Amino acid sequence: MSPVKMRLLQSLPLLAATLLLAGPAATAQTTSVWHNKQCAVVLTYDDAIDADLDRVVPALDSLKLRGTFYLIGSAPAVAKRLPEWRRAAQRGHELGNHALFHPCDGSLPGRAFVTPDNDLSKYTVGRAVAEIRANNTLLNAIDGKTARTFAYPCGDRQIGGVNFYDQLKPDFVAARGVTGGLQTAAQVDLSNVDCYAINGQNGQYMIDLVKQAQQSHTLLVFLFHGVGGGHSLNVDLAAHRQLLRYLKAHERDIDIAPLVEVAERIQAYQQDSAARK
Numbered sequence: 001m002s003p004v005k006m007r008l009l010q011s012l013p014l015l016a017a018t019l020l021l022a023g024p025a026a027t028a029q030t031t032s033v034w035h036n037k038q039c040a041v042v043l044t045y046d047d048a049i050d051a052d053l054d055r056v057v058p059a060l061d062s063l064k065l066r067g068t069f070y071l072i073g074s075a076p077a078v079a080k081r082l083p084e085w086r087r088a089a090q091r092g093h094e095l096g097n098h099a100l101f102h103p104c105d106g107s108l109p110g111r112a113f114v115t116p117d118n119d120l121s122k123y124t125v126g127r128a129v130a131e132i133r134a135n136n137t138l139l140n141a142i143d144g145k146t147a148r149t150f151a152y153p154c155g156d157r158q159i160g161g162v163n164f165y166d167q168l169k170p171d172f173v174a175a176r177g178v179t180g181g182l183q184t185a186a187q188v189d190l191s192n193v194d195c196y197a198i199n200g201q202n203g204q205y206m207i208d209l210v211k212q213a214q215q216s217h218t219l220l221v222f223l224f225h226g227v228g229g230g231h232s233l234n235v236d237l238a239a240h241r242q243l244l245r246y247l248k249a250h251e252r253d254i255d256i257a258p259l260v261e262v263a264e265r266i267q268a269y270q271q272d273s274a275a276r277k
């Protein structure tokens, strides 16, 4: 055997050991706040539409995945299908709060769809707070739960420059906004959680977002409206299924849960970090 080959063979165990050490650490770095997985992914569905119960809940249940459904208390699909929402909650889905009447700020550009009755800019802060609390009462009557999250209708957070959610913080674990972004547990603002709104993007786009979250050990929240139709903002049914299949296949690396559960862990993590300072 040549001296070169000899040296190579002698160095092999060391090389193997180096690879073993570097391998898992490089590919499977985990975070305790994400249940010792690489990242957290939350699936949220807004506006309480029939498509949620007809297509989304069955798709999630078939893969034993759970999501968050932001219910508008006055939506026809709530009034007509109350027992189905209750069963969805019993199977672990979160019924989140999207206000009773989905008020949006009609004074902003592009808000011709806002009716005078549901114009947040004409609300007082007290009325918005009371309406959202009344929706919590309704949701509690459906699912019996007291901990849940809120989603800002149209992403509007202010009335006359006042953040109305400030008064609602004791009523919720977190509030989801509409700004796109991936954030670590330390970075997340629980009163305005970032998300990616999906409207027409394909499955690969969504899977790439999940991969980015896996690499950066961050929280990724998806915001869907219609799945396979049912809303003016939609995602293709096959694209949605492609995302769910990817998540299921990587369940060991990705913490997939309703926002209320992930936000409760972020809250504890942030409180612990603050206490250590």
Ligand SMILES: [Zn+2]
Binding pocket: 046, 047, 098, 102, 153, 154
């Ligand atoms: Zn909405």
